[in-house]
Amino acid sequence: MSNAGVAVSRPDGQELVRGRPRHPDVDAAIIAAALSVLVDVGYPRFTMVEVARRAGVGKPTLYRRWARKSQLVVEAMRTQMPGEAALPPDNVSDQLLHYATRLSETLTHTPLGRVLPGLVAEMATDPDLAAAYRSLIIEPTRQLWREAVERGIRTGELLPDTDVDFVLDALAGPLYVRLLITGAPADPDAPWLAVQLVLARYSASPAVGAADPRRTISAGPAS
Amino acid sequence: MSNAGVAVSRPDGQELVRGRPRHPDVDAAIIAAALSVLVDVGYPRFTMVEVARRAGVGKPTLYRRWARKSQLVVEAMRTQMPGEAALPPDNVSDQLLHYATRLSETLTHTPLGRVLPGLVAEMATDPDLAAAYRSLIIEPTRQLWREAVERGIRTGELLPDTDVDFVLDALAGPLYVRLLITGAPADPDAPWLAVQLVLARYSASPAVGAADPRRTISAGPAS
DNA sequence: GCTATAACGCTACTGGCAGTAACGAAAAGA
DNA sequence: TCTTTTCGTTACTGCCAGTAGCGTTATAGC
Incomplete structure (x- = not known):
């Protein structure tokens, strides 16, 4: 959901990246921080400032990736869903x-x-x-x-x-x-x-x- | 739940009311206003200011009766519960x-x-x-x-x-x-x-x- | 190198709302 | 009349979502 406004697909199929690229670890750091905040305080007391603090990141950096707090939370939750794990029993x-x-x-x-x-x-x-x-x-x-x-x-x-x-x-x-x-x-x-x-x-x-x-x-x- | 800090029971069982008594219609007006706000916008956008406005009442008047917004909402909801209505069928x-x-x-x-x-x-x-x-x-x-x-x-x-x-x-x-x-x-x-x-x-x-x-x-x- | 572009952290801001404080006025009993 | 408590009004604090602008930094293309 981290919106990829950065990359623009070129005619040759490659990605044209202009400007400074996003730091590769930031997304993961934010998700991890978001999860830790969620675990600690639950959704109603979940604040973006706290996520930014724990991720060691500025608040605008959060909003560059997820337009709404709720979207970040959904994304973080999605990482917690169990994988497919081919269904075992046959009845x-x-x-x-x-x-x-x-x-x-x-x-x-x-x-x-x-x-x-x-x-x-x-x-x-x-x-x-x-x-x-x-x-x-x-x-x-x-x-x-x-x-x-x-x-x-x-x-x-x-x-x-x-x-x-x-x-x-x-x-x-x-x-x-x-x-x-x-x-x-x-x-x-x-x-x-x-x-x-x-x-x-x-x-x-x-x-x-x-x-x-x-x-x-x-x-x-x-x- | 409108907390009755006003009335103090006396030895003779009567109520001792000192000071200006609460206006008899205000409780009902607030509950009605709260319900109408709830119906219109749901809980997350439910604001006390709006309830006060619709009830034609000051915000502190709300807080004199219910210490928290959530308590007012519970009280309003309670009025919506169906009555006992002696259970009809016998199986x-x-x-x-x-x-x-x-x-x-x-x-x-x-x-x-x-x-x-x-x-x-x-x-x-x-x-x-x-x-x-x-x-x-x-x-x-x-x-x-x-x-x-x-x-x-x-x-x-x-x-x-x-x-x-x-x-x-x-x-x-x-x-x-x-x-x-x-x-x-x-x-x-x-x-x-x-x-x-x-x-x-x-x-x-x-x-x-x-x-x-x-x-x-x-x-x-x-x- | 040089330039354009965009991410980054930082700080500061707007706007909305919960809840509180302080006031003068009004309503009641003593 | 005096005391007590409600009432509406206004103003305030504090918190947070979301935004704007800054100077800085990393990268691609020339």
């Missing part, structure tokens, strides 16, 4: 459990959890930020989940009437509610419980969902 | 559907939905606000839901291993996720779909949850 229930568990860990063990509430607020009034956050952070994750669910429908593991988007909301919802609304500590079982709900309703194999299905499906998180 | 599934539908409507049709994101952010750094919001707005609602679920367990409608708090999260989660995270428009079916999930997993009667259970339980929101 839908384990895949969903894997994803839900990973989201739960991201929310509890990375700055994302600490920052999310403030970001959510800003999204409500800053459409650009909302779009950036959703397309860079939320959507990539949801797309993975969506593909897993659709695959499950195709293979017959899930019922054909499965409401894909609702399933995604149902898996992520309980995790977000705790973090954002009730403030209760994250329940390590929550991902598994959520997957249970989804399977109980949408799994094609009728046995699932009653009694104690934990053993009938899988033991725990795959990661 | 758990209809009760939960009723509550979930009411939450959905509150989130979409009252200022609460517009304000919630910003409030959530502020809660992350303001423990007092978080406590006030949770005890005045979140908890009363959850308590109703909790009682319904526990009643269902007692009557045998729900399985004894039902995880009560998780059920609450699972019912509210999908609604909040849309509002706060994905920004997708509220799905009018979401409350019903969420109840379906819960019943499919925790209902004691095994028929529920497969095929098209919509007709096997109830048609729609009870309100």
Whole structure:
């Protein structure tokens, strides 16, 4: 997102750089500083001055790269997202459990959890930020989940009437509610419980969902 | 929450009021103005000056009643919560559907939905606000839901291993996720779909949850 | 080298808002 | 009348986002 107004592509395909080039370490230093500030004080007390101070950089240097504070934050958050990591298990229930568990860990063990509430607020009034956050952070994750669910429908593991988007909301919802609304500590079982709900309703194999299905499906998180 | 530093209770139980009494309409005027500002601009652009202006009141008058902007907002929100309205249906599934539908409507049709994101952010750094919001707005609602679920367990409608708090999260989660995270428009079916999930997993009667259970339980929101 | 260009750190500024202080005036009880 | 407290008004402090202008420095092309 560090806007590349510097480089102008030339007819020969090379980059024409005029003037003093940007220092190669500054971007990284700013992102690192931003993350450290976010971890320390959360979004609402996150100030650009403090980021500049910790990065050993002038404030205008920040604004040369990111026009808004919120954009810098989104960029910093994006670096915290887990990589693709080719999905390991080959059945839908384990895949969903894997994803839900990973989201739960991201929310509890990375700055994302600490920052999310403030970001959510800003999204409500800053459409650009909302779009950036959703397309860079939320959507990539949801797309993975969506593909897993659709695959499950195709293979017959899930019922054909499965409401894909609702399933995604149902898996992520309980995790977000705790973090954002009730403030209760994250329940390590929550991902598994959520997957249970989804399977109980949408799994094609009728046995699932009653009694104690934990053993009938899988033991725990795959990661 | 309008702090009553004015009245001092006397031994005889009467109120001892010294000095000029507060104007009886000012509290209501401020709350009304606050709500109108919230509706118009949302929490992050909500300013006390604007509230004072619309209420035809000085800024210090606001601060005489509510020490923080966030406290005024919580108070204003509280007036928007639906009343108790003795729970109508007598079976758990209809009760939960009723509550979930009411939450959905509150989130979409009252200022609460517009304000919630910003409030959530502020809660992350303001423990007092978080406590006030949770005890005045979140908890009363959850308590109703909790009682319904526990009643269902007692009557045998729900399985004894039902995880009560998780059920609450699972019912509210999908609604909040849309509002706060994905920004997708509220799905009018979401409350019903969420109840379906819960019943499919925790209902004691095994028929529920497969095929098209919509007709096997109830048609729609009870309100 | 020399020149043009743009990044850099620095300082200073504008503008908006939360929250406070101080005032004179008004409303009530004692 | 005296005391107390509210009320509106005005003015203030302090914080922060974001911008402007400065002199300096690194690089590419001539």
